[in-house]
Amino acid sequence: xxxxxxxxxxxxxxxxxxxxxxxxxxxxxxxxxxxxxxxxxxxxxxxxxxxxxxxxxxxxxxxxxxxxxxxxxxxxxxxxxxxxxxxxxxxxxxxxxxxxxxxxxxxxxxxxxxxxxxxxxxxxxxxxxxxxxxxxxxxxxxxxxxxxxxxxxxxxxxxxxxxxxxxxxxxxxxxxxxxxxxxxxxxxxxxxxxxxxxxxxxxxxxxxxxxxxxxxxxxxxxxxxxxxxxxxxxxxxx
Amino acid sequence: xxxxxxxxxxxxxxxxxxxxxxxxxxxxxxxxxxxxxxxxxxxxxxxxxxxxxxxxxxxxxxxxxxxxxxxxxxxxxxxxxxxxxxxxxxxxxxxxxxxxxxxxxxxxxxxxxxxxxxxxxxxxxxxxxxxxxxxxxxxxxxxxxxxxxxxxxxxxxxxxxxxxxxxxxxxxxxxxxxxxxxxxxxxxxxxxxxxxxxxxxxxxxxxxxxxxxxxxxxxxxxxxxxxxxxxxxxxxxxxxxxxxxxxxxxxxxxxxxxxxxxxxxxxxxxxxxxxxxxxxxxxxxxxxx
Numbered sequence: 308x309x310x311x312x313x314x315x316x317x318x319x320x321x322x323x324x325x326x327x328x329x330x331x332x333x334x335x336x337x338x339x340x341x342x343x344x345x346x347x348x349x350x351x352x353x354x355x356x357x358x359x360x361x362x363x364x365x366x367x368x369x370x371x372x373x374x375x376x377x378x379x380x381x382x383x384x385x386x387x388x389x390x391x392x393x394x395x396x397x398x399x400x401x402x403x404x405x406x407x408x409x410x411x412x413x414x415x416x417x418x419x420x421x422x423x424x425x426x427x428x429x430x431x432x433x434x435x436x437x438x439x440x441x442x443x444x445x446x447x448x449x450x451x452x453x454x455x456x457x458x459x460x461x462x463x464x465x466x467x468x469x470x471x472x473x474x475x476x477x478x479x480x481x482x483x484x485x486x487x488x489x490x491x492x493x494x495x496x497x498x499x500x501x502x503x504x505x506x507x508x509x510x511x512x513x514x515x516x517x518x519x520x521x522x523x524x525x526x527x528x529x530x531x532x533x534x535x536x537x538x539x540x541x542x543x544x545x
Numbered sequence: 546x547x548x549x550x551x552x553x554x555x556x557x558x559x560x561x562x563x564x565x566x567x568x569x570x571x572x573x574x575x576x577x578x579x580x581x582x583x584x585x586x587x588x589x590x591x592x593x594x595x596x597x598x599x600x601x602x603x604x605x606x607x608x609x610x611x612x613x614x615x616x617x618x619x620x621x622x623x624x625x626x627x628x629x630x631x632x633x634x635x636x637x638x639x640x641x642x643x644x645x646x647x648x649x650x651x652x653x654x655x656x657x658x659x660x661x662x663x664x665x666x667x668x669x670x671x672x673x674x675x676x677x678x679x680x681x682x683x684x685x686x687x688x689x690x691x692x693x694x695x696x697x698x699x700x701x702x703x704x705x706x707x708x709x710x711x712x713x714x715x716x717x718x719x720x721x722x723x724x725x726x727x728x729x730x731x732x733x734x735x736x737x738x739x740x741x742x743x744x745x746x747x748x749x750x751x752x753x754x755x756x757x758x759x760x761x762x763x764x765x766x767x768x769x770x771x772x773x774x775x776x777x778x779x780x781x782x783x784x785x786x787x788x789x790x791x792x793x794x795x796x797x798x799x800x801x802x803x804x805x806x807x808x809x810x811x812x813x814x815x816x817x818x819x820x821x822x823x824x825x826x827x828x829x830x831x832x833x834x
Contacts, residue, residue, distance in 0.1 A: 349719060352722075352723050353723070354719045379722075380722035380723050381722050381726055381727055382725075385723050387719060387723040388720075389720060390716070391714075393714065393716040393720045395717060395720075395721075395735055395739070396739060397738040397739055406726075406734070407724030407725050456720075456724070457723075460723075460725065
C-alpha cells in the first residue's frame with residue numbers, strides 16, 4: 308500500500324506545489340494557518356482540480372495531467388474526514404455510515420447494507436450509537452462515527468483534517484490513543500493534519516511541514532528536533 | 546450570598562433597553578397589527594358565513610386562487626431550487642448580478658410589475674407580436690394570473706432557499722462525494738435535506754405571497770369572474786355590493802394564512818419528531834436481525 312501526490316494547484320490566493328508520498332505509516336501534515344494543509348487534502352479528495360501533476364493511491368492513478376486522467380471524487384475511494392468531522396446532521400449515525408454503501412433496492416440488500424454499517428460501528432465500539440443523531444454525540448463519539456463512515460468504503464487512503472482539534476483536553480488523550488490503535492489496525496495509509504506534536508508521537512507518524520503551499524521539511528520528530536527548518540517547526544516540536 | 550447582586554429571576558436584563566417608552570411604542574404596534582384581524586373575526590355572524598359561501602363569486606375565485614397559487618409554487622420551486630443553489634455557491638460577479646435582478650420584484654410595487662408584464666406580453670408589448678404570430682395571447686387569461694403570481698412570489702423562495710443553501714457546509718458536500726455520491730446525488734441526499742427547513746419556509750412565504758397577489762394580477766390578468774378573478778380581486782368586487790360577503794372572503798384568506806403560519810411555527814418540532822420516528826424505525830429494523 309503506497310500513495311503519492313505530486314501536484315501543483317491553485318485555490319484562491321494559494322498555490323500548492325508539493326511532492327508527497329508514503330506507505331502504511333501515517334504521515335502528519337503540519338504548518339501554520341493558511342499554509343495549504345486542508346487545501347491539499349481536498350485536492351487529493353478531488354474537490355479542487357490541480358493544475359498539473361499526478362495523484363496515485365495503491366497503484367491506481369486518480370489524477371494525471373500527462374495521461375489526462377481526472378477521476379471524480381466519487382470514484383477515488385478516498386476516506387475524507389474533515390475538520391469537525393462533517394457528519395450529516397439529518398441522518399442517524401447508522402445512516403451516516405451506510406451513506407457510502409451502494410443503495411439497497413430490495414429488502415434483502417437494504418438489510419445487508421445496514422448490517423455492514425452496523426458491523427463497522429461495532430468494530431469501532433460504537434454500535435450503541437447507531438440510532439442517535441450526530442448532534443447528540445460527544446466529540447470523541449463523532450470522531451469514531453466519522454472514522455467508521457470513511458472506512459466503510461474501504462478507502463485506499465484516509466485523509467484526516469485535525470481529527471483531535473474539536474475535543475476538550477480531558478477526552479483528548481484517550482481519543483488520540485484510540486485513533487492511533489485504529490489507524491494501525493485498519494492497515495490504510497493516512498495523511499493527518501494536526502497542530503499537536505503529541506498526536507504525531509501517538510500515531511508514530513512521520514512529519515511533513517507545509518509553508519505557503521510548499522514542503523519545507525520532512526522527517527520524524529527527533530530529526531525535526533535536531534534540526535528544525537524554521538521557528539514554526541522549532542515551536543511545534545519544542 | 547449577596548442579594549443585591551443576584552438577578553430576581555432568570556430573565557436577562559437586555560430585554561428592555563428602551564424602558565417604558567420603548568415598551569409602550571411596541572405595545573401600540575402590537576395592537577395596530579392585531580386589532581383589525583380581531584375586528585374582522587368579530588364582524589361575521591354565522592348567517593354572514595352562509596351568505597358569503599353561497600355567493601356566486603366565492604367558489605370559482607377560491608378554486609382559481611388555490612389552483613394558480615399551487616401551480617405557481619410548483620414552477621417556482623422547480624426553477625428556483627437550482628437557481629438558489631447556484632447563487633449560494635457561485636462567487637462570480639454574474640451570480641451577484643443575477644441575485645440583484647431576482648430580488649428586484651420584492652422592492653417593486655406589484656402594480657408596476659403588472660404594467661411591466663403588459664409591456665412584455667401585451668399585444669403591443671416586447672414579445673406580443675411574436676406570441677400573436679403563433680396564436681398566443683397571454684394577457685387577461687389564467688396564464689397571466691399564473692405569471693403575475695410567479696413574478697411577485699418567486700423572489701421570496703429564491704432568497705430563502707439561497708440563504709438555506711449557504712448554511713450547508715462545503716465539507717458535507719465533499720464528504721458525500723468521496724463516499725460515492727455523484728454531484729446530483731450529493732445535492733439531493735445532503736444539500737436539500739440539510740437545507741429543507743429553510744426551503745419549506747421560503748416555499749410557504751412564496752405561496753402566501755402568490756395567494757395574496759392583487760396589483761399585478763389586476764393589471765395584467767384583469768378581474769373577470771370565473772376566469773381571472775382570484776380571491777383578493779373577488780373581495781374588491783364583493784365589497785362594491787355586499788360588505789358581509791367581502792368579510793367572509795377575507796376571513797377565508799386570513800384563515801389560510803393563519804394555518805400556514807401555524808404550520809411554519811410547528812415545523813421545527815415536527816422536524817425533530819420526524820427524526821425521532823426515523824431513528825425508531827432503524828431501531829426496529831435492528832431488532833429484527
